[in-house]
Amino acid sequence: MKDPQIDSNEGAIDLSHHLSTEARDRVANPLKDILRVISECPSDPHHSIYPFRQITYEVPSVLDTSDPVTSWRNNSGLAQIIRSYKDQECALSIRDAFPAETVITDFTNLIFTPPNHHVTLTLGNSDGITKVFRLFGEKGDHFLTDEFSFPSMTNSPLAYGVKWVGIKMDSGGIIPEELEKVLIKWDEAKSGRRPHVLYIIPVHITYIIRVGQNPTGSTLSVDRRKKIYAIAQTWDLIIIEDDPYYFLQYDTPQTNSTPADPDEFIKNFRSTLIPTFLSMDVDGRVLRIDTFSKVLAPGMRLGWITSNELFHLKLADYTDSSTQPPHAFGQMFVTEMLSEHGWKTEGFCRWLKSLCMDYQRRRDFLLDVFKREVESTGYASVNCPQAGMFVWIEVFFEKHPRFVRGGEFGGSPVVARTNTGQLLEELFERLMNTQGVVFIPSSTFAIPENPLWVESDGHVPLSDRTRFLRATFGGTEDIIEKGMIRLGKGLRDFFQN
Amino acid sequence: MVFLPSITPATSAADAGLKRNRLDYSRHLSAEARVRLPNPIKSIWKAAQVKAGTINMGNGDPHHTLYPICEMNFVVPSIDEHDPVQSWRSSTGEQNIIASYKDDPCTLSLRTAFAYGAGAGLKEVRDALANLNDRIHSPPNHTVSLSLGNADALTKCFRLLGDPGDSFLCEEFTFSAMTNAALPLGIKWVPIRMDNNGLVPSDLERILSNWDEATQGKRPHVLYTIPCSQNPTGSTLSLERRQQIYQIAHKWDIIILEDDPYFFLQYDLGVSQSTIQQYGYTRAMADVLPRSFLSMDYDGRVMRLDSFSKIVAPGMRLGWKLDMLTDSSSQHPHGMGQAFIAELLGSDGWGVDGFMKWVSSLCNEYQRRRDLFMDVFQQKVAISGFASAEVPQSGMFVWIKINLEHHARFSSSQTPTVTGANLMDELFRKLLECGLVMMPASTFAIVDGTGTTGSHINDRVNFFRATFVGTDETIRDGLAIFGRTLEEFFI
Numbered sequence A: 001m002k003d004p005q006i007d008s009n010e011g012a013i014d015l016s017h018h019l020s021t022e023a024r025d026r027v028a029n030p031l032k033d034i035l036r037v038i039s040e041c042p043s044d045p046h047h048s049i050y051p052f053r054q055i056t057y058e059v060p061s062v063l064d065t066s067d068p069v070t071s072w073r074n075n076s077g078l079a080q081i082i083r084s085y086k087d088q089e090c091a092l093s094i095r096d097a098f099p100a101e102t103v104i105t106d107f108t109n110l111i112f113t114p115p116n117h118h119v120t121l122t123l124g125n126s127d128g129i130t131k132v133f134r135l136f137g138e139k140g141d142h143f144l145t146d147e148f149s150f151p152s153m154t155n156s157p158l159a160y161g162v163k164w165v166g167i168k169m170d171s172g173g174i175i176p177e178e179l180e181k182v183l184i185k186w187d188e189a190k191s192g193r194r195p196h197v198l199y200i201i202p203v204h205i206t207y208i209i210r211v212g213q214n215p216t217g218s219t220l221s222v223d224r225r226k227k228i229y230a231i232a233q234t235w236d237l238i239i240i241e242d243d244p245y246y247f248l249q250y251d252t253p254q255t256n257s258t259p260a261d262p263d264e265f266i267k268n269f270r271s272t273l274i275p276t277f278l279s280m281d282v283d284g285r286v287l288r289i290d291t292f293s294k295v296l297a298p299g300m301r302l303g304w305i306t307s308n309e310l311f312h313l314k315l316a317d318y319t320d321s322s323t324q325p326p327h328a329f330g331q332m333f334v335t336e337m338l339s340e341h342g343w344k345t346e347g348f349c350r351w352l353k354s355l356c357m358d359y360q361r362r363r364d365f366l367l368d369v370f371k372r373e374v375e376s377t378g379y380a381s382v383n384c385p386q387a388g389m390f391v392w393i394e395v396f397f398e399k400h401p402r403f404v405r406g407g408e409f410g411g412s413p414v415v416a417r418t419n420t421g422q423l424l425e426e427l428f429e430r431l432m433n434t435q436g437v438v439f440i441p442s443s444t445f446a447i448p449e450n451p452l453w454v455e456s457d458g459h460v461p462l463s464d465r466t467r468f469l470r471a472t473f474g475g476t477e478d479i480i481e482k483g484m485i486r487l488g489k490g491l492r493d494f495f496q497n
Numbered sequence B: 001m002v003f004l005p006s007i008t009p010a011t012s013a014a015d016a017g018l019k020r021n022r023l024d025y026s027r028h029l030s031a032e033a034r035v036r037l038p039n040p041i042k043s044i045w046k047a048a049q050v051k052a053g054t055i056n057m058g059n060g061d062p063h064h065t066l067y068p069i070c071e072m073n074f075v076v077p078s079i080d081e082h083d084p085v086q087s088w089r090s091s092t093g094e095q096n097i098i099a100s101y102k103d104d105p106c107t108l109s110l111r112t113a114f115a116y117g118a119g120a121g122l123k124e125v126r127d128a129l130a131n132l133n134d135r136i137h138s139p140p141n142h143t144v145s146l147s148l149g150n151a152d153a154l155t156k157c158f159r160l161l162g163d164p165g166d167s168f169l170c171e172e173f174t175f176s177a178m179t180n181a182a183l184p185l186g187i188k189w190v191p192i193r194m195d196n197n198g199l200v201p202s203d204l205e206r207i208l209s210n211w212d213e214a215t216q217g218k219r220p221h222v223l224y225t226i227p228c229s230q231n232p233t234g235s236t237l238s239l240e241r242r243q244q245i246y247q248i249a250h251k252w253d254i255i256i257l258e259d260d261p262y263f264f265l266q267y268d269l270g271v272s273q274s275t276i277q278q279y280g281y282t283r284a285m286a287d288v289l290p291r292s293f294l295s296m297d298y299d300g301r302v303m304r305l306d307s308f309s310k311i312v313a314p315g316m317r318l319g320w321k322l323d324m325l326t327d328s329s330s331q332h333p334h335g336m337g338q339a340f341i342a343e344l345l346g347s348d349g350w351g352v353d354g355f356m357k358w359v360s361s362l363c364n365e366y367q368r369r370r371d372l373f374m375d376v377f378q379q380k381v382a383i384s385g386f387a388s389a390e391v392p393q394s395g396m397f398v399w400i401k402i403n404l405e406h407h408a409r410f411s412s413s414q415t416p417t418v419t420g421a422n423l424m425d426e427l428f429r430k431l432l433e434c435g436l437v438m439m440p441a442s443t444f445a446i447v448d449g450t451g452t453t454g455s456h457i458n459d460r461v462n463f464f465r466a467t468f469v470g471t472d473e474t475i476r477d478g479l480a481i482f483g484r485t486l487e488e489f490f491i
Helices: A021-025 A030-035 A068-074 A101-112 A125-136 A156-160 A176-185 A222-235 A262-271 A309-320 A328-338 A344-373 A420-435 A477-495 B013-021 B031-035 B040-050 B084-089 B123-137 B150-161 B176-185 B201-209 B239-252 B273-279 B281-288 B323-327 B335-345 B351-380 B416-433 B472-490
Strands: A054-060 A079-085 A118-122 A142-146 A163-167 A197-200 A238-242 A286-291 A303-307 A380-382 A390-395 A468-472 B002-005 B071-077 B095-101 B142-145 B167-171 B188-192 B222-225 B255-259 B302-305 B387-389 B397-402 B463-467
Touching (some): A021 A125, A021 B176, A054 A068, A054 A328, A068 A344, A079 A328, A101 A328, A101 A344, A118 A125, A118 A309, A125 A156, A125 A286, A125 A303, A125 A309, A156 B031, A163 A176, A176 A222, A222 A238, A303 A309, A328 A344, A328 B335, A344 A390, A344 A477, A420 A468, A420 A477, B031 B150, B071 B335, B084 B351, B095 B335, B123 B142, B123 B281, B123 B335, B123 B351, B150 B176, B150 B255, B150 B302, B176 B188, B188 B201, B201 B239, B222 B239, B281 B351, B351 B397, B351 B472, B416 B472
Parallel strands (some): A142 A163, A197 A238, A238 A286, B167 B188, B167 B222, B255 B302
Antiparallel strands (some): A054 A079, A054 B071, A286 A303, A380 A390, A390 A468, B002 B302, B071 B095, B387 B397, B397 B463
16 A cells, blocks of 8 residues: 655644644543554454445446436436445455545545645534534634635534634635735734634635626635735634535636546646645645535535644544544445546546536526526626536615615614615525525625724625525526526515515 | 434323423533524525425535435345344355435435435434334433434533533443543543442442532533443443432433443343244344333433444444534434435335344344353463453453452552552553453543542452454454463463
8 A cells, every 4th residue: 555645744834833722632542542553443343243245336437428427317328336345355345444544545645736734534524624623713712714604614613612703705705915904903902812713615605796797706716825825824824625616617628638548637637626725735734624525425424634644633533532433334435436446536537527517507507597587687696606506696685675775874884784684584585485495695604793803994794795695506407497487586576575 | 323302392191291300401501502503504404395395496415316326235134044143154144135226216215315414314214213212212202313323422412511620420430432532621520439230329329419519510410321231341230220320310410321332232131032923023122121221211311322333333333413513513424324224124124123133143143252252261261260250241341350469569569559550551561462452441440530439440440351242263362362371470
């Protein structure tokens, strides 16, 4: 088994001062310490009495067609059988089913080329992120994130006393200069310890602020990523890169031919992907969170964190003291799938590329139907995302008969001056209950503002800017079409109230 | 899986009488648990499920047509064999294939298994397990939710119930991997004395009634216990002790965390053949299995943790939940495991009764190994007088006592506590060198930090935990090494 780590300790710095008290106090599982000496855990049932000796998975063949996803959906392609065995040879035997880390490490090194990092398995991104939060956060801490973020995750450390600071965004995502401003202006006497963690979802909120007439929206550019990394170095920040939609990137230049040579294919594929924070992480301050949820299935409950060695060891200890490693079934499947018997890394990249094309077609389909059914009402517009699974529909609440604008003078810079928030909630509920279509209102993603770090001149309160509905194009064309028709109808009802 | 006391009141008249002592569970929650917000996206997802025909364009769920698995087959033993475990081990029996499909009917479709779900786990699986546990425990009024195994369930309970500075109660020898997990959370452990039969109820009572909040902090409100095949001592709590402990918990308002992964591995049960023939395996096993704390839980103060780790396979990672904490952290258990269990327990698989037949066959197999272990132990080890052990009634562990009084250094020592601990350490290392791993008692010992016990636990660490889960060969070879090494050690 080749050593999966590129051995170069240059640039790696000591970041242990970022660890929470809990993480520092955590001791390794004493039993696992003793058992590192021997190969079989003495209190595990013997494999001869596991009531399964073979598992078979029927999966798409990624070799017989250039578009395996479409063939799979149409039932027109070939299938492939991969197997896990207990008593015969395979990539990860049922007897040993734990270390899928090897194949995932290989994949990570190939695609992300991190300078010097280690892989820790997780049960998906939610698990990965919440573990990482616990690693660094304690009561009184402030963490940084985009002003529109992902409260499914940001809510969790609130329970143990971590607070969030939202950084201003524009159509290109988080604004590096705004990030720096917050850090420069931070007053530790008033607000406590300066923030030391930045949680970023580079592909999610791709457009929330209209700038001029061209709401194309984009994922965080390379230039911004470099600037943010430099700021992180200056101010000693940990960067948590949460990237479940990374592989769904659109409008990338297509070469005319699909290389048959596996290494060429992987190289080509990589060149279409935007560089990650991980790939530029010379200090070891980035923890990147990846998952199979969006590219295999959510129920896989399998993902991985790539980080420096110290954080990897701490995460491994925490995993041993809590969830335990991910389930054997998932590890076996992924290992076989990435192995010689399955798709191999190159085949998995073919699947990913094909998935990308499929989602791009659906995106374009939604935009077409939207134009016909919704834009025509004059009450909403939509962006054209370059990545991910979502569009953001902007609703022109100012056209509503009950729209109210007031309180222009004085007052707190964060208090709403319009009733956008209420109208948005009302629209959301009407669409769900009357039209039978569900979108997520952008208020769900807003990180509450605190006047302490908001400049009052020219600042438009967040509540006045949350005028969006998030819609996915992950469903079938039938669902998308029906959904847009219901939206159009619902908007007309709502505005003509 | 875990049983949680139900928060919604039961509606049947039969339960009305049981509701007299309904516990207000909420005051046991940690500060963190009290302020925890629900996952807002999950909340919307749940709301979208309510009305049929609702189109959900809110959540980032890949469509099932894009899941790259359309069928999974599992080759499992046929449950029609008379002794399925034996037939499986010797490869002499029939095998069955159970299947999960994405696009064809089965018990739990892969469309559902591979999608996002609520933290509690999928209905098909929860229902099957609730059925099983109703028939075994008849819990007064509890809800089943799935977990990722007992370690996950337990550590989530610690976060749910414990604030920094809290003291929790546990057996003085316990599964330290778990108790250690609570330490970084600021939880302290208060050990309860044990004897050959497990946790001593009168010591539990003594600790609680002598507790002085002024000097010791908040009185403990949680008891962590492993009632069957206690880890590491291998003892099983009798019915009388369980009832006494429950009474004490009732009196002092204690939550009982019943960690029971070895519950289904019970020996010398005398399962009735005629009951099997008339009513099936589930009823026959239910008749002879121990009464759990859950089964007597009229107050709703027991959180029971069950696991497939010891009766199916450790990598299953399937067991409990806590709705809000799970939805905001590890999410629901993995689809493959749920699909497998659903099919296994479903009508095309073994069914619940077939599963209990597998369990009873497993019990026979482990009992055989236990008997082999005790026989060889008698011949190769106990005969010297340097060590002794009681016969365990359940589970996987034998708690071997080392009679240190035979050692010259011990009997002549002025500081026997220290010498004893050192000798045990030496013996452990000597055994390792000779190629045998047995877990020393010190690994599991809870040192009393709150001044509640009279003596230091190092007075009682002259034990090893051994298991009989290996092959017959490893049992024989291992005990031979043990016997020889002991001789060398004591002479």
